[in-house]
Amino acid sequence: MATLKQIRRRIRSVKSTQQITRAMEMVAAAKLKRATDRALASRPYARKAAEVLRSLAGAAGSLSHPLFEERPVARKLVVVIASDKGLCGSYNMTVFRRMENEYPRANRSGLLLYPVGRRADAYFGKRPWELIASLPELGDQTNPQKAKRLAAELVQLYLDKKVDSVSLVFTRYVSVISRRVVEEPLLPIVPDKSATADGDNAANENYIFEPSPEAIFETLLPRYIENRVLQAMSESLASEHAARMVSMGAASKNAKEVIERLTLEGNKLRQAAITREISEIVGGVEALK
Amino acid sequence: MAETFHLSVLTPTASLLDEEVESAIFPGSEGYLGVLAHHAPLLTALIPGKITVRRPDGTTSLYAVSGGFLEVSGNRANVLADALEEAGSIDAARAARALERARTRMKEHGKWDTTRNEAALRRAQNRLGVVHDAKS
Numbered sequence: 001m002a003t004l005k006q007i008r009r010r011i012r013s014v015k016s017t018q019q020i021t022r023a024m025e026m027v028a029a030a031k032l033k034r035a036t037d038r039a040l041a042s043r044p045y046a047r048k049a050a051e052v053l054r055s056l057a058g059a060a061g062s063l064s065h066p067l068f069e070e071r072p073v074a075r076k077l078v079v080v081i082a083s084d085k086g087l088c089g090s091y092n093m094t095v096f097r098r099m100e101n102e103y104p105r106a107n108r109s110g111l112l113l114y115p116v117g118r119r120a121d122a123y124f125g126k127r128p129w130e131l132i133a134s135l136p137e138l139g140d141q142t143n144p145q146k147a148k149r150l151a152a153e154l155v156q157l158y159l160d161k162k163v164d165s166v167s168l169v170f171t172r173y174v175s176v177i178s179r180r181v182v183e184e185p186l187l188p189i190v191p192d193k194s195a196t197a198d199g200d201n202a203a204n205e206n207y208i209f210e211p212s213p214e215a216i217f218e219t220l221l222p223r224y225i226e227n228r229v230l231q232a233m234s235e236s237l238a239s240e241h242a243a244r245m246v247s248m249g250a251a252s253k254n255a256k257e258v259i260e261r262l263t264l265e266g267n268k269l270r271q272a273a274i275t276r277e278i279s280e281i282v283g284g285v286e287a288l289k
Numbered sequence: 290m291a292e293t294f295h296l297s298v299l300t301p302t303a304s305l306l307d308e309e310v311e312s313a314i315f316p317g318s319e320g321y322l323g324v325l326a327h328h329a330p331l332l333t334a335l336i337p338g339k340i341t342v343r344r345p346d347g348t349t350s351l352y353a354v355s356g357g358f359l360e361v362s363g364n365r366a367n368v369l370a371d372a373l374e375e376a377g378s379i380d381a382a383r384a385a386r387a388l389e390r391a392r393t394r395m396k397e398h399g400k401w402d403t404t405r406n407e408a409a410l411r412r413a414q415n416r417l418g419v420v421h422d423a424k425s
Contacts, residue, residue, distance in 0.1 A: 038302060045299040049369055052360050056332060144301070207362070210319050210333035219334050220358060223371075227301055 004273070007266040011259055018255035024087065025248035031140065032176070032241035038142050039173055039234040046231045049224050053189070055207065056216065065217050066159055067225075070188050077112045077132060077163040078103075078183070079154065079229075081170040081236040082120035084138050088240055089247030091179070092119045095171060098181045099124075112163060116150070116233075132157070142237055147230035155225055158187045170232040171239035177246060179239040186228055189221065292326035293345050298368040300357075305373050306342070313366060314341040315359050324359075324366055331361040335370070337408075337415040339422065351376040353419040355412050376423035379416050388413035 002010075057068070080099060082092045103111055105128060112132040115121045121136040135150060157163050166187040172180045209216055291311050298306040314323045316338025324331075340352040357370035391410035394401040 041303045042301045044304050045301050045369060048299050048360075048367055052332065052358060052367075052369065055360075055362070206330055208329055208331045208333075210317055210322075210331065215318070216332060216334055216358070223369075230301060 002265075002269075004266060004269050007262055007269065011262045011266065014255050014258050014262065018252055018259070021248045021251040021255060025245055025252060028088075028241045028245035028248060032238065032245055034141065035234065035238040035241050036173060039231075039238040042227075042231055042234060046227055049220075049227055053220060053224055056213065056220065057189075065214075065221065067155070067187060067189050067221050070190070071161075071164045073110075073164040075110045075112060075163045077114060077154070077157065077166045079114040079116060079150075079166065079168045079186070079232075080120050080124065081138070081168070081232055082115070082117040082123070083236075083240045084118040084136075084140075086119060087248065088244035089250075091171065091240055091243035092123070094179075095120070095169065095181050096123050098183075099169065102183065114154075117236075132163070138233065138237070140237075142230065142234040144226075144230055147233055148226050151222070151226040151229040154187065154229070155222065168228070168232045170236045173235045173238040173242065176242045179242065184228075184232070186225065189224070291345070294324070294326040294328070295365045296342065296368070297365070298340075298352075298370055298373050300370050300372055305370075306368075309345060310342050311345050312343045314339070315368070316340070316354065317359065324361055327364055328361045328366070330363075331359070333359050335359055335368070337411045339415070339419050340368070340373070351419055351423045353379060353416050355415070374416070374419075376419050379420050381417065381420045384413050384416035384420070388417065 078099075080095060082095045086092070108129065111130065113124050113129045114132055114134065115124045116135045117138040118136045121134040124131060125134070133153070135146075139146065154166050158166055165185065167183050167185045169181065169183045172182050174180055293309040293311050296306055296308060296310045296313055297304065312323060312325050314321055315333075316336050318334040318336050321338070322333070335354060335357045337353075337355045340354050341349060342352065343349045353374045353376070354368070354370050355372045357368060360367045360369070387409060391406055391413060394406050395410065
């Protein structure tokens with residue numbers, strides 16, 4: 001049986017934990033706002049860029065570019081985006097579990113990993129996965145410079161034929177309480193052929209290209225890849241902040257319940273002590289009579 | 290009344306314009322080009338420059354764009370811009386500082402990334418040019 005003193009000490013410690021979780025919840029909420037704004041605002045651009053690329057690829061027809069070239073996949077690179085910090089509920093674990101399920105240990109030959117985020121780096125680094133490189137610092141907010149550098153690195157790996165395909169595994173932000181881990185192919189760029197067959201895109205055959213399809217490809221493709229990487233990063237960040245906010249909210253609530261329970265227990269103990277003292281006094285008085 | 294077409298400008302961080310306009314002039318990689326309603330399908334790269342938009346009510350607006358793409362098809366013009374600013378919202382003092390910085394860096398050979406610095410210089414010059422044009 002705990003003494004009153006012990007219970008009081010426990011209440012104090014839970015209270016200070018609660019203060020921390022509550023602060024983290026509020027910080028995450030503020031960051032979530034900015035992160036979702038960015039993630040959602042960049043979706044139309046990403047969609048349009050994919051559309052332009054599609055019509056360009058459809059119209060240019062025979063035009064080839066190294067980034068379109070599909071090779072037999074001997075080495076596949078997967079970029080896994082998780083977070084830098086923990087305390088965000090199941091956010092990181094969901095990503096890792098997805099990887100474990102998707103690529104069971106038996107068939108990981110030719111699979112290379114590029115973890116992004118300190119947690120991902122730590123997790124995959126310690127386990128039997130083959131890493132090609134890692135980016136152990138994702139940062140707090142979307143950083144276009146970082147996305148740019150990563151994109152350039154991925155394109156270089158692909159062009160140097162060190163890898164034959166690149167895909168991104170990240171967490172798509174759906175809503176504060178809902179996220180989805182997805183794997184999307186990044187390289188080679190496979191333009192969606194089905195859409196070009198549509199009637200409304202038939203007119204695309206007659207596009208005027210200035211200065212030339214090749215020149216437009218040269219500038220469009222790097223931007224497209226960069227944007228895809230940036231988009232994956234911002235979606236992941238928004239998901240991370242949402243996960244942290246929700247789990248810290250739950251932690252604060254649990255702390256509140258624990259404090260209530262401990263307070264109740266402490267009060268009971270105090271009451272019992274008082275009752276015992278009174279009965280002892282009464283007993284003593286009785287004995288004196 | 291002249292016919293209109295739909296103009297939308299998207300950047301990686303926001304959708305900035307989405308409206309019916311009468312005409313628009315863009316800084317194409319091969320020179321400035323104007324777009325009116327029912328323009329032929331076109332895809333071109335944009336360089337840093339001015340975008341002049343003329344609305345059906347006769348008002349015109351001036352924007353600074355820092356490069357991107359223009360796609361015209363089916364009476365719609367879509368701009369995928371790296372960044373876009375309205376003339377009125379440009380911080381001329383900041384652009385002037387950026388220009389000054391780029392010029393100083395240009396003199397210190399080898400110390401800075403030349404391509405990036407040149408791009409910064411062009412962006413700053415472009416912003417100041419747009420501010421100047423908007424005033425006159």
